[in-house]
Structures are given as C-alpha cells and as structure tokens.
Amino acid sequence: MIEFSEAFAAAFQLIAHFDADLYNIVALSLQVSLSAVTLAAVIGLPVGAALVLLPFRGKRVVVVLLNALMGLPPVVVGLIVYLVLSRSGPLGVLGLLFTPTAMIIAQVILIAPIIAALTRQVIEELWTEYQEQLLSLGSGPASSIPTLLWDGRFSLVTTVLAGFGRASAEVGAVMIVGGNIDHVTRVMTTAIALEVSKGDLALALGLGIILLSLSVGINAAAYVLGDYAKKRMGA
Amino acid sequence: MTQDKSILPLTVQDLSFEARGKRLMKEVCFTIEAGTRTMILGANGAGKSLLLRLCHGLLTPHAGQVYWNGDDSFSSSVRIRQAMVFQRPVMLRRSALANIEYALKLRNVPKAERQEHAYDVLKKVGLGRLANQPARVLSFGEQQRLALARAWAIEPEVLFLDEPTASLDPSATYSIEQTIDAIANGGTTIIMTTHDLGQAKRLGTDVMFMHRGRLLERARAEDFFAGPENDLAQAFLRGDLLWWKRKEPYPGGGVNGVVL
Numbered sequence: 001m002i003e004f005s006e007a008f009a010a011a012f013q014l015i016a017h018f019d020a021d022l023y024n025i026v027a028l029s030l031q032v033s034l035s036a037v038t039l040a041a042v043i044g045l046p047v048g049a050a051l052v053l054l055p056f057r058g059k060r061v062v063v064v065l066l067n068a069l070m071g072l073p074p075v076v077v078g079l080i081v082y083l084v085l086s087r088s089g090p091l092g093v094l095g096l097l098f099t100p101t102a103m104i105i106a107q108v109i110l111i112a113p114i115i116a117a118l119t120r121q122v123i124e125e126l127w128t129e130y131q132e133q134l135l136s137l138g139s140g141p142a143s144s145i146p147t148l149l150w151d152g153r154f155s156l157v158t159t160v161l162a163g164f165g166r167a168s169a170e171v172g173a174v175m176i177v178g179g180n181i182d183h184v185t186r187v188m189t190t191a192i193a194l195e196v197s198k199g200d201l202a203l204a205l206g207l208g209i210i211l212l213s214l215s216v217g218i219n220a221a222a223y224v225l226g227d228y229a230k231k232r233m234g235a
Numbered sequence: 236m237t238q239d240k241s242i243l244p245l246t247v248q249d250l251s252f253e254a255r256g257k258r259l260m261k262e263v264c265f266t267i268e269a270g271t272r273t274m275i276l277g278a279n280g281a282g283k284s285l286l287l288r289l290c291h292g293l294l295t296p297h298a299g300q301v302y303w304n305g306d307d308s309f310s311s312s313v314r315i316r317q318a319m320v321f322q323r324p325v326m327l328r329r330s331a332l333a334n335i336e337y338a339l340k341l342r343n344v345p346k347a348e349r350q351e352h353a354y355d356v357l358k359k360v361g362l363g364r365l366a367n368q369p370a371r372v373l374s375f376g377e378q379q380r381l382a383l384a385r386a387w388a389i390e391p392e393v394l395f396l397d398e399p400t401a402s403l404d405p406s407a408t409y410s411i412e413q414t415i416d417a418i419a420n421g422g423t424t425i426i427m428t429t430h431d432l433g434q435a436k437r438l439g440t441d442v443m444f445m446h447r448g449r450l451l452e453r454a455r456a457e458d459f460f461a462g463p464e465n466d467l468a469q470a471f472l473r474g475d476l477l478w479w480k481r482k483e484p485y486p487g488g489g490v491n492g493v494v495l
Contacts, residue, residue, distance in 0.1 A: 132293055133325035137385075138315050138341045147337070151328040233328050234371030 003201070010202030011209055022206055029187040032100050032174070033167040036107030037115075040167075041160050044112045048119025049149055052127050053141040063120065069113035074106075078176030081106045085177065098179040103187070106173040111163040118159040122152045154229035158222045165218055168211065242303040242316045242392055243269040243424060250289060250299035252282075252448075259285055261448045262299065267441075269392075272425040274439035274456065276432070276471065281445040283428035284322070287395045290426065291319050315342060318386035319395040324378040326370035331362060331381050334370045338385045356388040357381075360414050376407030383414045394418060396427035400434065412438060432472065436460055444468040 014022050051063060083089050085097040085105075096102045126148050134144045149156065171189035178185030180194055188207045195204035245267040252260035260282050267273055275283045288294045290301055292309045300307045327334050335353035344352065357363050360380045365373060370381055379399060386394055396415065400408040408431075415438060419425045429435050435442060435456065442459040444452040444467070452465040463469055 130325060130327075132288075132319075132321065135293055136291060136317075136319040136321075137338050137389075138311065147327070154328075232372075233369040 007201035007205050011206035014202060014206040015209065019203075019206070022203065022210075024183060025186055025188055025191050025207060026210055028100065028185075029168060029189075032103045032187055033107065033164060036104045036167045037111060037160060037164040039104065039108045040112040040115050040163055043108070044115030044163070045119050045149055045156060045160075046145060047112075048116040049123045049145045051116070051120045052123045053145055053148070055141070066113055066117045066120070070117050072110055072113065074110055074170050074172035075176065077106055077109050078173035081109065081173065081177045097177060098181060098185055100178070100185060102177040103174040103185060106177045107167045107170060110170060110173060111167050114166060115159055115163045118162060119149075119152075119156060122155045122159060123148050126152050154225060154233070157225055161218050161222045165215060168214060240304065241269060242313050243267070244304065245290060245393065245424075245426075246300075246302040246305070247286075247290065248300045248302065250286075250296050250301065252285060252289060252294065253297045259448050260289065260296070263445075263448075263450045265443060265450060265453055267424065267426060269424050270422065271440050272419050272438055273427070273441045273443060274435035275426070275428045275443045275445060276430075276435055276468075277445035278471065280447070282448040283445055284397050285448075286445065287319065287397050287426065287428060291317060291395050293319075315389075316392040317395065318389055318391035318393075320379070320382045320386050320397065320399050322398045322401050324375075324382035326373075326378055326381065328371060329369070330367050331357060331370045331373065332366040334381060335385050335388045338389050342389050353388060356384045359387070359417070360384040361410065376403050376410070379403065379407070379411060380414065383411065383418070387414070387418050390421075391423055393424045393426065396425065398428050398430065400429070400431065408434070432460075444471065446471075 051059065051066070081102060082097065084091050085094070085102050086092055087097075096105070127144070130144070130148065130151070134147065139147060169189065171193055174185070174187055175190045175193065178187070178190065180186050180190040186194075188211050192204045192207050192211070195201070195207070247263055247265050250260055250263040251258060263282075263286065275286060277283050285294070289296050292301075292314060301309065303309070303313045306313070327337060329337070332350065332353050335356060336349045339349045339353060340346075354363065354366055357366050360383060362373075362377060362380055362384065365377065370378065373381060383399070394415075399415070400411050403411065412434065415425060415427070419438075425438070427438070439456040442452075442454055442456050443450055444459070444463065444465060446467050452459065452463050452468045454463065459468070460472070463472060
C-alpha cells in the first residue's frame with residue numbers, strides 16, 4: 001500500500017516538474033493520435049454520410065461489415081499493417097515499419113470504421129428529418145452530403161472524439177507496428193505497458209493519470225459542446 | 236432569378252399512388268393555370284398532402300402523369316421553379332439568414348448577392364431583427380414565417396403549402412396569410428392544403444375537394460363556398476364528420492342518402 005501511495009506521489013512529481021521523458025511520450029502520443037483521428041475523420045465522415053445518401057446495391061451488407069469493423073481487434077490490425085509494411089511486405093520498400101507513420105496508419109484503420117459507422121447513424125437520423133426539405137430546395141442526395149455533415153457537426157464532433165478516445169487508449173496495434181522505441185515510437189500506452197513490466201510504477205502511473213485526464217477532458221468537451229448546441233442552436 | 240418559359244399549367248392525369256398495397260390516390264385529374272390560388276380541402280387522410288408531394292416530385296406516382304407545361308419529365312429546371320412549405324417547418328441548424336442563403340446558393344445566386352437578398356426577404360416577413368438567431372430556437376410561428384421567407388426568396392413560379400398554419404394561433408396565422416397573399420400578388424401560383432375553411436375563403440381563387448384519395452369537386456372558390464355540388468363536400472362545409480360511407484357510390488339524395 002505504501003509503495004502504491006509512493007508511486008502516486010512520484011507520478012504527480014513527474015507531472016508537476018515537467019519531466020522531459022514523460023512529456024516527450026505525451027507529445028508523440030498526441031501527434032500520432034491526432035494525426036490518425038484527422039485522417040480517419042477525412043475518410044470516415046463522408047463515407048458514413050454517403051452510406052446513407054447514395055443508393056447502391058449491397059448497401060446493407062456494407063453497413064453490417066462496417067459495424068463489424070468497429071470491433072476490430074487492435075493486435076490483428078497491428079499484425080496486418082506489420083506484414084504489409086515489413087521488408088518482405090508489399091509496402092516494405094517505403095521503410096515505414098517502426099515509425100510514427102506506421103502507427104498512424106494502424107490507428108486510421110482502427111478508427112476510420114468507428115467514425116464512419118457512428119457518422120452513418122447521425123446522418124441517417126438527420127436525413128430522415130431533412131430529406132423532403134432538401135429535395136424540395138433542389139439539393140440531390142450527393143449534394144446534400146456536405147449540408148448534412150455541417151448540420152450534424154455537433155453530434156459528429158462527439159463521434160470524432162470517440163475515435164480519438166479509441167486511438168489514444170489503444171496499445172496493441174501501435175506496439176506491433178511502432179515497436180515501442182524510446183524517443184521514436186514510444187507513446188503513453190506502450191510506455192505504461194513497458195514501465196509496469198520493468199516495475200517503474202511512477203512513470204507508468206504518471207502517464208496513466210495523463211491518459212485518464214485526457215479521457216475525462218475529451219468527455220467533458222463533448223458534453224459541454226452538446227449542451228451548448230442544444231441551448232444555443234436548438235440542435 | 237431569370238424566368239424562362241413558364242412551367243405552368245400543371246396538368247395531372249389519372250394520378251394514382253399506393254402504399255403497402257393500399258391505394259391512397261385514385262385517378263386524380265385536374266389542370267392548374269398560372270396565377271391561381273388553389274385551396275385543397277378535405278378531411279385527414281383525404282390525400283391532400285400526398286397530392287402536393289406527387290406534384291412537387293417528392294414522390295413518384297404508381298400510375299398517371301404530372302405534366303408541367305406539357306412535359307412530364309420533371310427535370311431540374313422544373314424543380315428550381317417550385318418551392319414547398321411543409322406543415323412542420325424544417326430548419327437547418329444555422330442562423331435564420333443562413334437558412335435563406337442556403338436556398339439561394341442552391342439556385343446559383345452569386346455569393347455577393349445572397350446576404351442582401353436574404354435579409355430583404357427576412358424583413359418582408361418581419362424577421363429582420365432575428366436574422367442572426369439560430370433558426371431552430373425561433374418560435375414555431377417564426378420558423379414557419381422563415382420557411383415562407385426561404386421559399387419566397389427563390390421567387391418560385393409555383394409554391395406548394397401543406398397546411399402552413401396548422402397549430403398556429405390567430406395572430407401567427409394572420410401573419411402567414413399576409414405573406415402568402417404578398418407572394419401570390421407577386422405572380423406566384425399557390426397550391427395549398429388547409430383545414431381552415433375561413434382561410435380557404437380568404438386566400439383561394441379555386442377549391443379542390445378531396446375525399447379518400449379522390450378529387451370529388453373542383454370549382455371556383457366563390458361557387459364552392461356558395462354551395463358545392465358534391466354531397467360529401469356539402470357535408471364537409473357543414474362541418475359533418477366524414478367517416479361514413481354511401482349506400483351507393485353516387486346517390487341522388489345528397490347527404491340524406493348516406494349512412495351515418
């Protein structure tokens with residue numbers, strides 16, 4: 001118990017004293033996860049909206065597959081990206097394995113389906129409400145995509161934040177494709193796993209506290225935004 | 236907005252529509268000329284709103300045709316000359332002004348002109364001071380006026396209105412009617428459904444009476460309100476409840492010939 005409380009105290013000290021190692025890891029984590037979530041949003045938002053608005057054969061199958069992809073096991077994604085980026089893999093020539101780029105690629109694959117599937121639900125609800133009015137105004141299904149994405153922006157921010165939450169908390173995929181190399185590919189989750197195995201609970205706890213704070217902060221932001229949207233915009 | 240060849244008259248021929256195997260619109264035929272204000276009357280479920288949606292191209296009929304100036308293709312050039320205001324206004328999640336600007340953008344109005352034009356129309360419906368308010372926090376009556384302003388801004392040749400004053404109080408209803416009147420005076424042909432007989436008298440030049448998916452009577456408004464020919468229309472005007480059936484399809488005895 002004493003060790004536990006000591007670890008906590010040491011963790012807070014690391015945070016308070018702006019420990020360079022700790023903040024390097026946090027900065028890289030944010031860089032990887034924010035890049036991944038940005039790319040995943042660029043892919044997932046229009047794909048989710050298009051799944052609602054554009055008519056095509058096999059739409060139901062695609063929706064079921066997309067929903068299934070929400071539960072993709074990170075280690076499997078990590079393994080596939082590893083195989084693709086490894087020297088003997090099809091994209092091995094790019095030399096991306098064990099770089100932050102490889103970690104971003106793995107996280108994009110993990111969270112783009114989540115953002116697309118959640119976007120589809122938001123846009124479907126909005127389309128039910130807007131369909132007749134938009135068609136009446138002369139906006140076809142394809143040209144309604146940007147309109148619906150903009151009008152669903154408050155709900156969609158929550159969707160993107162959910163993706164960011166998943167990306168920042170994920171460990172399996174980034175461990176495999178990043179390799180957890182100190183000062184190169186070490187992020188919060190992989191560092192926690194390593195430090196725990198080494199027995200350095202202070203650094204692990206410090207990172208854990210930051211990761212948790214980030215999660216709480218994201219949820220608070222989503223709540224405040226939703227509340228603001230309801231009160232201010234009637235959304 | 237430039238006005239090329241008119242899309243009117245609107246001619247509807249043998250229009251039928253089914254949903255889940257039930258015929259909701261049955262061989263409806265009529266022609267509406269430019270400059271008229273047609274009030275579509277009838278009980279709930281008569282097919283009034285459905286008829287508007289079929290004419291406006293929001294639904295595709297199972298049989299029959301809708302001709303706009305002799306053309307049944309319903310091209311985008313026909314669509315952009317029409318507007319529709321729904322019973323429940325659908326407001327985009329942006330400001331009142333931006334809602335109108337959005338409609339103008341879809342009509343390819345140059346960006347530089349949109350804001351001024353949108354603001355002018357907002358002022359005309361008495362919402363100038365609410366231009367920057369989010370549209371969805373406006374009252375129901377204000378939202379309906381905004382919906383009318385949005386339709387008015389695009390200067391449609393034909394404006395469909397689906398019970399635009401349902402569940403509005405008298406002052407809000409008056410305001411909406413004034414706006415409809417102004418739009419019609421600007422040359423827009425009005426096709427509107429309503430349950431309010433007083434409103435139909437005040438606004439209409441023509442009346443169509445529908446019952447269970449059929450168009451039973453079409454008349455000039457003054458003639459219709461002076462005394463419709465159809466017995467069901469007579470009963471409707473008297474305020475009788477129209478859930479009864481005739482003993483025979485077209486009895487000679489007016490309302491006395493029906494089973495209540």
